[in-house]
Amino acid sequence: MRYLIILMCGFILVITGCSGFGSTEKESLPVEDEIHIEVEKVEEVGEREELDNAIDKGVSSTEEAIEEVEETLQPKYKLNPANFLIQPLQEAVEKKVVLFTIDDAPDQYGAEMAQILYDLDVNAIFFVNGIFINKGSGKEQLKKIHELGFEIGNHTISHKNLSKLSAEEQKREIVELNDQIEEIIGERPRFFRAPFGVNTDVSKQVVKEEGMQWMNWTYGYDYFKEYTNREALVDIMVNAPELIDGANLLMHDRKWTLEALEDIVTGLRDKGFKIVDPKEIK
Numbered sequence: 001m002r003y004l005i006i007l008m009c010g011f012i013l014v015i016t017g018c019s020g021f022g023s024t025e026k027e028s029l030p031v032e033d034e035i036h037i038e039v040e041k042v043e044e045v046g047e048r049e050e051l052d053n054a055i056d057k058g059v060s061s062t063e064e065a066i067e068e069v070e071e072t073l074q075p076k077y078k079l080n081p082a083n084f085l086i087q088p089l090q091e092a093v094e095k096k097v098v099l100f101t102i103d104d105a106p107d108q109y110g111a112e113m114a115q116i117l118y119d120l121d122v123n124a125i126f127f128v129n130g131i132f133i134n135k136g137s138g139k140e141q142l143k144k145i146h147e148l149g150f151e152i153g154n155h156t157i158s159h160k161n162l163s164k165l166s167a168e169e170q171k172r173e174i175v176e177l178n179d180q181i182e183e184i185i186g187e188r189p190r191f192f193r194a195p196f197g198v199n200t201d202v203s204k205q206v207v208k209e210e211g212m213q214w215m216n217w218t219y220g221y222d223y224f225k226e227y228t229n230r231e232a233l234v235d236i237m238v239n240a241p242e243l244i245d246g247a248n249l250l251m252h253d254r255k256w257t258l259e260a261l262e263d264i265v266t267g268l269r270d271k272g273f274k275i276v277d278p279k280e281i282k
Protein backbone atom coordinates (compact mmCIF):
# COMPACT_ATOMS: atom_id res chain seq x y z
CA MET A 1 0.00 0.00 0.00
CA ARG A 2 2.90 2.33 0.81
CA TYR A 3 4.19 1.94 -2.73
CA LEU A 4 0.79 2.67 -4.14
CA ILE A 5 0.50 5.88 -2.16
CA ILE A 6 3.91 7.00 -3.42
CA LEU A 7 2.82 6.15 -6.94
CA MET A 8 -0.51 7.93 -6.60
CA CYS A 9 1.21 11.05 -5.28
CA GLY A 10 3.60 10.85 -8.22
CA PHE A 11 0.85 10.56 -10.73
CA ILE A 12 -1.16 13.37 -9.21
CA LEU A 13 1.93 15.51 -9.82
CA VAL A 14 2.00 14.32 -13.41
CA ILE A 15 -1.67 15.09 -13.95
CA THR A 16 -1.48 18.56 -12.44
CA GLY A 17 1.76 19.14 -14.39
CA CYS A 18 0.01 18.36 -17.65
CA SER A 19 -2.94 20.58 -16.91
CA GLY A 20 -0.74 23.54 -16.24
CA PHE A 21 -0.89 23.68 -12.46
CA GLY A 22 2.39 21.97 -11.75
CA SER A 23 5.89 23.39 -11.67
CA THR A 24 6.96 25.08 -14.91
CA GLU A 25 9.88 22.73 -15.57
CA LYS A 26 7.51 19.75 -15.57
CA GLU A 27 4.89 21.27 -17.87
CA SER A 28 6.78 20.77 -21.08
CA LEU A 29 7.52 17.08 -20.58
CA PRO A 30 5.42 14.54 -22.47
CA VAL A 31 3.49 12.10 -20.28
CA GLU A 32 5.78 9.21 -21.18
CA ASP A 33 8.80 11.14 -19.83
CA GLU A 34 6.87 12.03 -16.74
CA ILE A 35 6.09 8.36 -16.22
CA HIS A 36 9.77 7.55 -16.52
CA ILE A 37 10.57 10.15 -13.90
CA GLU A 38 8.08 8.38 -11.68
CA VAL A 39 9.76 5.09 -12.54
CA GLU A 40 13.03 6.46 -11.16
CA LYS A 41 11.29 7.42 -7.94
CA VAL A 42 9.58 4.06 -7.72
CA GLU A 43 12.90 2.31 -8.31
CA GLU A 44 14.05 3.64 -4.97
CA VAL A 45 11.41 1.55 -3.25
CA GLY A 46 12.08 -1.45 -5.43
CA GLU A 47 8.91 -1.53 -7.50
CA ARG A 48 10.31 -0.46 -10.83
CA GLU A 49 9.42 -3.64 -12.60
CA GLU A 50 5.70 -3.38 -12.00
CA LEU A 51 5.52 0.12 -13.45
CA ASP A 52 7.78 -0.78 -16.36
CA ASN A 53 5.48 -3.67 -17.16
CA ALA A 54 2.50 -1.36 -17.02
CA ILE A 55 4.21 1.02 -19.45
CA ASP A 56 5.42 -1.81 -21.71
CA LYS A 57 1.89 -3.15 -22.02
CA GLY A 58 1.04 0.12 -23.75
CA VAL A 59 -1.27 1.70 -21.22
CA SER A 60 -2.61 4.86 -22.69
CA SER A 61 -3.29 6.91 -19.60
CA THR A 62 -1.88 7.45 -16.18
CA GLU A 63 -5.13 6.18 -14.64
CA GLU A 64 -4.71 2.88 -16.43
CA ALA A 65 -1.10 2.72 -15.31
CA ILE A 66 -2.20 3.23 -11.72
CA GLU A 67 -4.79 0.48 -12.00
CA GLU A 68 -2.24 -1.83 -13.57
CA VAL A 69 0.30 -1.23 -10.80
CA GLU A 70 -2.36 -1.55 -8.13
CA GLU A 71 -3.35 -4.93 -9.51
CA THR A 72 0.26 -6.13 -9.61
CA LEU A 73 0.87 -5.13 -5.99
CA GLN A 74 -2.27 -6.76 -4.59
CA PRO A 75 -1.45 -9.87 -2.58
CA LYS A 76 -2.39 -12.95 -4.57
CA TYR A 77 -1.40 -15.69 -2.16
CA LYS A 78 -1.58 -16.61 1.49
CA LEU A 79 0.51 -18.91 3.59
CA ASN A 80 -1.50 -21.84 4.94
CA PRO A 81 -0.43 -21.90 8.61
CA ALA A 82 -1.30 -25.59 8.95
CA ASN A 83 0.98 -26.97 6.24
CA PHE A 84 3.05 -23.93 5.04
CA LEU A 85 1.80 -24.25 1.47
CA ILE A 86 1.37 -21.09 -0.59
CA GLN A 87 -2.24 -20.87 -1.69
CA PRO A 88 -4.06 -18.46 -4.04
CA LEU A 89 -6.43 -15.93 -2.52
CA GLN A 90 -8.76 -16.09 -5.52
CA GLU A 91 -9.85 -18.74 -8.01
CA ALA A 92 -8.29 -16.96 -10.96
CA VAL A 93 -4.78 -16.89 -9.50
CA GLU A 94 -2.24 -19.43 -10.78
CA LYS A 95 -1.99 -22.20 -8.20
CA LYS A 96 0.87 -24.17 -9.71
CA VAL A 97 3.54 -22.28 -7.83
CA VAL A 98 6.40 -22.91 -5.45
CA LEU A 99 8.10 -20.62 -2.96
CA PHE A 100 11.90 -20.44 -2.74
CA THR A 101 13.42 -19.80 0.67
CA ILE A 102 17.15 -19.60 1.47
CA ASP A 103 18.03 -20.08 5.15
CA ASP A 104 21.18 -19.43 7.21
CA ALA A 105 22.05 -16.44 5.06
CA PRO A 106 24.09 -14.47 4.25
CA ASP A 107 26.99 -16.74 5.12
CA GLN A 108 29.39 -17.40 2.25
CA TYR A 109 27.18 -17.59 -0.79
CA GLY A 110 24.04 -15.57 -0.03
CA ALA A 111 24.73 -12.58 -2.28
CA GLU A 112 25.92 -14.81 -5.10
CA MET A 113 22.78 -16.94 -4.83
CA ALA A 114 20.66 -13.79 -4.91
CA GLN A 115 22.42 -12.66 -8.09
CA ILE A 116 21.81 -16.03 -9.77
CA LEU A 117 18.12 -15.93 -8.86
CA TYR A 118 17.82 -12.30 -9.93
CA ASP A 119 19.34 -13.11 -13.34
CA LEU A 120 16.77 -15.89 -13.70
CA ASP A 121 13.96 -13.49 -12.73
CA VAL A 122 13.18 -15.46 -9.58
CA ASN A 123 12.31 -13.93 -6.21
CA ALA A 124 12.75 -15.65 -2.86
CA ILE A 125 12.85 -15.12 0.89
CA PHE A 126 16.32 -15.01 2.41
CA PHE A 127 16.02 -15.95 6.08
CA VAL A 128 19.00 -14.29 7.72
CA ASN A 129 20.83 -14.77 11.03
CA GLY A 130 22.50 -12.14 13.21
CA ILE A 131 25.64 -14.26 13.48
CA PHE A 132 26.06 -14.03 9.71
CA ILE A 133 25.15 -10.41 9.13
CA ASN A 134 27.63 -9.43 11.83
CA LYS A 135 30.65 -11.19 10.41
CA GLY A 136 32.82 -10.69 7.33
CA SER A 137 30.89 -9.26 4.40
CA GLY A 138 27.53 -10.08 5.99
CA LYS A 139 26.16 -6.55 6.08
CA GLU A 140 27.17 -5.79 2.48
CA GLN A 141 25.68 -9.09 1.36
CA LEU A 142 22.43 -8.35 3.17
CA LYS A 143 22.25 -4.92 1.56
CA LYS A 144 22.89 -6.38 -1.86
CA ILE A 145 20.28 -9.14 -1.43
CA HIS A 146 17.75 -6.54 -0.35
CA GLU A 147 18.66 -4.13 -3.15
CA LEU A 148 18.12 -6.90 -5.70
CA GLY A 149 14.55 -6.96 -4.45
CA PHE A 150 14.52 -10.09 -2.30
CA GLU A 151 12.36 -10.46 0.78
CA ILE A 152 14.42 -10.58 3.98
CA GLY A 153 13.13 -12.90 6.71
CA ASN A 154 14.16 -13.35 10.36
CA HIS A 155 15.92 -16.62 11.27
CA THR A 156 17.06 -15.45 14.76
CA ILE A 157 20.34 -13.96 15.93
CA SER A 158 22.27 -17.09 16.80
CA HIS A 159 20.36 -20.04 15.33
CA LYS A 160 19.69 -21.79 18.62
CA ASN A 161 16.87 -24.19 19.35
CA LEU A 162 14.29 -21.77 20.80
CA SER A 163 12.75 -24.45 23.04
CA LYS A 164 15.99 -24.51 25.03
CA LEU A 165 16.01 -20.76 25.72
CA SER A 166 14.25 -18.64 28.36
CA ALA A 167 11.34 -16.45 27.27
CA GLU A 168 13.57 -13.41 27.47
CA GLU A 169 16.31 -15.00 25.39
CA GLN A 170 13.82 -16.06 22.76
CA LYS A 171 12.46 -12.55 22.53
CA ARG A 172 15.95 -11.13 22.14
CA GLU A 173 16.80 -13.67 19.42
CA ILE A 174 13.87 -12.39 17.36
CA VAL A 175 13.39 -8.71 18.18
CA GLU A 176 17.06 -7.71 18.22
CA LEU A 177 17.53 -9.24 14.81
CA ASN A 178 14.59 -7.26 13.48
CA ASP A 179 16.24 -4.11 14.90
CA GLN A 180 19.54 -4.95 13.25
CA ILE A 181 17.94 -5.75 9.91
CA GLU A 182 15.98 -2.51 9.99
CA GLU A 183 19.16 -0.57 10.69
CA ILE A 184 20.83 -2.07 7.61
CA ILE A 185 18.03 -2.17 5.03
CA GLY A 186 15.50 0.26 6.49
CA GLU A 187 12.65 -2.19 6.99
CA ARG A 188 11.63 -4.96 9.36
CA PRO A 189 11.02 -8.53 8.19
CA ARG A 190 7.50 -9.79 7.55
CA PHE A 191 8.36 -13.48 7.86
CA PHE A 192 9.97 -15.55 10.59
CA ARG A 193 11.44 -19.02 10.40
CA ALA A 194 12.62 -20.70 13.59
CA PRO A 195 15.92 -22.59 13.58
CA PHE A 196 15.26 -26.32 13.03
CA GLY A 197 11.58 -25.42 12.60
CA VAL A 198 11.16 -25.40 16.40
CA ASN A 199 8.54 -22.79 17.32
CA THR A 200 7.38 -22.25 20.90
CA ASP A 201 4.36 -20.51 22.42
CA VAL A 202 6.68 -17.66 23.38
CA SER A 203 8.23 -17.33 19.93
CA LYS A 204 4.81 -17.41 18.28
CA GLN A 205 3.65 -14.63 20.58
CA VAL A 206 6.75 -12.51 19.91
CA VAL A 207 6.40 -13.06 16.17
CA LYS A 208 2.79 -11.92 16.39
CA GLU A 209 3.70 -8.81 18.40
CA GLU A 210 6.34 -7.99 15.77
CA GLY A 211 3.66 -8.18 13.09
CA MET A 212 5.36 -11.14 11.40
CA GLN A 213 4.15 -14.51 10.15
CA TRP A 214 6.07 -17.63 11.06
CA MET A 215 6.56 -20.48 8.63
CA ASN A 216 8.31 -23.79 8.42
CA TRP A 217 8.62 -25.43 4.99
CA THR A 218 7.25 -28.34 3.01
CA TYR A 219 10.49 -29.85 1.74
CA GLY A 220 14.21 -29.36 1.66
CA TYR A 221 17.15 -31.69 1.08
CA ASP A 222 20.40 -29.76 0.97
CA TYR A 223 21.19 -30.57 4.60
CA PHE A 224 21.12 -34.35 4.14
CA LYS A 225 24.52 -35.80 3.40
CA GLU A 226 23.51 -37.65 0.24
CA TYR A 227 22.26 -34.41 -1.33
CA THR A 228 25.31 -32.26 -0.66
CA ASN A 229 26.30 -32.33 -4.31
CA ARG A 230 24.85 -30.46 -7.28
CA GLU A 231 23.52 -33.38 -9.26
CA ALA A 232 21.72 -35.20 -6.46
CA LEU A 233 20.29 -31.97 -5.11
CA VAL A 234 18.90 -30.80 -8.47
CA ASP A 235 17.34 -34.22 -9.02
CA ILE A 236 15.58 -34.40 -5.65
CA MET A 237 14.43 -30.76 -5.60
CA VAL A 238 12.82 -31.11 -9.03
CA ASN A 239 11.47 -34.64 -8.58
CA ALA A 240 10.65 -34.77 -4.87
CA PRO A 241 7.47 -36.63 -3.95
CA GLU A 242 6.52 -33.53 -1.92
CA LEU A 243 6.50 -31.30 -5.01
CA ILE A 244 2.88 -30.16 -5.15
CA ASP A 245 1.09 -26.89 -5.88
CA GLY A 246 2.21 -24.25 -3.38
CA ALA A 247 5.22 -26.21 -2.09
CA ASN A 248 7.45 -24.19 0.22
CA LEU A 249 11.03 -25.08 -0.68
CA LEU A 250 13.79 -24.89 1.91
CA MET A 251 17.36 -24.32 0.73
CA HIS A 252 20.45 -22.96 2.46
CA ASP A 253 23.43 -20.71 1.89
CA ARG A 254 25.65 -23.63 0.84
CA LYS A 255 28.11 -24.26 -1.98
CA TRP A 256 26.24 -27.22 -3.51
CA THR A 257 22.95 -25.35 -3.34
CA LEU A 258 24.54 -22.37 -5.09
CA GLU A 259 25.78 -24.71 -7.80
CA ALA A 260 22.39 -26.43 -8.13
CA LEU A 261 20.24 -23.30 -8.07
CA GLU A 262 19.97 -22.57 -11.78
CA ASP A 263 19.07 -26.16 -12.70
CA ILE A 264 16.51 -26.32 -9.89
CA VAL A 265 14.81 -23.22 -11.28
CA THR A 266 14.90 -24.56 -14.85
CA GLY A 267 13.71 -28.01 -13.80
CA LEU A 268 10.74 -26.66 -11.87
CA ARG A 269 9.81 -24.27 -14.67
CA ASP A 270 10.01 -27.13 -17.18
CA LYS A 271 7.46 -28.92 -15.02
CA GLY A 272 5.18 -25.91 -15.30
CA PHE A 273 5.72 -24.38 -11.88
CA LYS A 274 5.90 -20.63 -11.43
CA ILE A 275 8.15 -19.40 -8.62
CA VAL A 276 6.07 -17.10 -6.49
CA ASP A 277 7.23 -13.60 -5.58
CA PRO A 278 7.06 -13.32 -1.75
CA LYS A 279 5.72 -9.78 -2.21
CA GLU A 280 2.55 -11.38 -3.54
CA ILE A 281 2.04 -13.25 -0.27
CA LYS A 282 -0.32 -11.54 2.16
Ligand SMILES: [Zn+2]
Pocket residue numbers: 103104155159195196
Ligand atom coordinates in the same frame (compact mmCIF):
# COMPACT_ATOMS: atom_id res chain seq x y z
ZN1 LIG B 1 18.62 -22.54 9.73
